[in-house]
Amino acid sequence: MIKSAAIRIKDKIYIGVEHYNILTRRDEDGKLIITDTDNLEYGFVTNKDIFVGREEAGKIAYECGQIKEKTNSLQSKDIL
Numbered sequence: 001m002i003k004s005a006a007i008r009i010k011d012k013i014y015i016g017v018e019h020y021n022i023l024t025r026r027d028e029d030g031k032l033i034i035t036d037t038d039n040l041e042y043g044f045v046t047n048k049d050i051f052v053g054r055e056e057a058g059k060i061a062y063e064c065g066q067i068k069e070k071t072n073s074l075q076s077k078d079i080l
Contacts, residue, residue: 007042
């Protein structure tokens with residue numbers, strides 16, 4: 001089952017409701033938390049806390065009944 005949207009940069013994973021929310025998150029000083037946008041990977045975190053890419057997430061979400069149609073690229077809006 002897909003738990004949340006996620007963005008991975010090297011070994012660090014950031015999670016949130018939607019990818020946009022993750023990208024625009026700011027720290028206490030108002031600075032963007034993610035600034036290295038060249039090396040990020042969009043994906044999702046499963047209920048077992050495993051990061052998966054959009055394609056794998058689409059398969060998982062379909063097989064678990066979270067989405068009704070198959071997709072090769074799950075979008076965060078698909079599981080809201």
